[in-house]
Amino acid sequence: MSVAQLVTSLRESRGFRHKTDIAGVVSSLARRLPGGAGDLNQAVALGDDCAALADDEGYLLFAIEGMVSDFVRAMPWFAGYSSVMVNVSDVYAMGGRPLAVVDALWSDGIDTAHEVLAGMAAASVAYGVPIVGGHTNARSDQAQLAVSIVGRANKLLSSFSAKAGDHLLMAVDLRGRFEEPYPFWNASVGAPAVRLRGDLELLPLLAESGLCDAAKDISMAGTLGTALMLLECSRVGARIDLASIPRPVDVPLAHWLTAFPSFGYLLSVRDEYVERVQAQFEARSLACAVVGTVDASRKVVVQQDGEAALLWDFNDETFIVAAEEVTQ
Secondary structure, three states, X not given: OOXXXXXXXXXXXXXXXXXXXXXXXXXXXXXXXXXXXXXXXXXXXXXXXXEEEEEOOEEXXXXXXXXXXXXXXXXXXXXXXHHHHHXXXXXXXXXXXEEEEEEEXXXXXXXXXXXHHHHHHHHHHHHOOOEEEEEEEOEEEEEEEEEEEEEEEOOOOOOOOOOOOOEEEEEEOOOOEEOOOOXXXXXXXXXXXXXXXXXXXXXXXXXXXXXXXXXXXOOOOHHHHHHHHHHHHHOOEEEEEHXXXXXXXXXXXXXXXXXXXXXXXXXXXXXXXXXXXXXXXXXXXXXXXXXXXXXXXXXXXXXXXXXXXXXXXXXXXXXXXXXXXXXX
């Protein structure tokens, strides 16, 4: 597959399409708020992994994730596990530490609910984050699941802090497997809890040490879709080298670029801190590589073996949120 063909495939993928829907939601919300979408008393604008509310102790983080219904029907236990896992990851992506989660669960009978709740409980134990309440409807005509989380941060990592001249780093746990037929790279289930928690603790430590202030959790949009979200929020562009993206042995690049890893982050890091940031992840046997350079173009170009293609031009096309609809 050529780079141009890869770009076309990604732009048409389910992960990209789900994310581009966000722009319509943000635009609709902005039209209905007196001060627009930026008038929400947040430390960061819409588009980050969590809402961040400043207070005397730092920041209260608040987020929610919904599982797609076909995933909940097909893999109820893993859907329950993932609902907690992805929320925990969002809090750490903001430089925070999670406090607790609540869930909203709809199922056609209590037996299906048991499987979802068992998965949630397993993730709660693994990550040390309690489930403190929720809402349940076991008489629904279809399976649905959403989980919300609160956390706290002393200093923020944000999608709005990348700057031209930064290096774009990808940190990922390659010790996993795909949960077929879904693109979920599972490096969490069965891993030692102490390792999972220690790996995630790197993110707030990077924020608090001042080594990094810009990061984003790799989501269902995959590595490049997540890069687009980070870069668009920061109103910058980048040139990304596909050959530099860390990936598991024998996993084709096109498949890996759509993957949603249980531990995967993009970080925008100033030049003088790159080696120190990489060393933090590598000390815990996590892959961490420079995959691109941030620039002021507001265009994202991907390249490999001398071939390059334009993935996105924010000057002409919104990905998740138009620049004029947010304030920083």
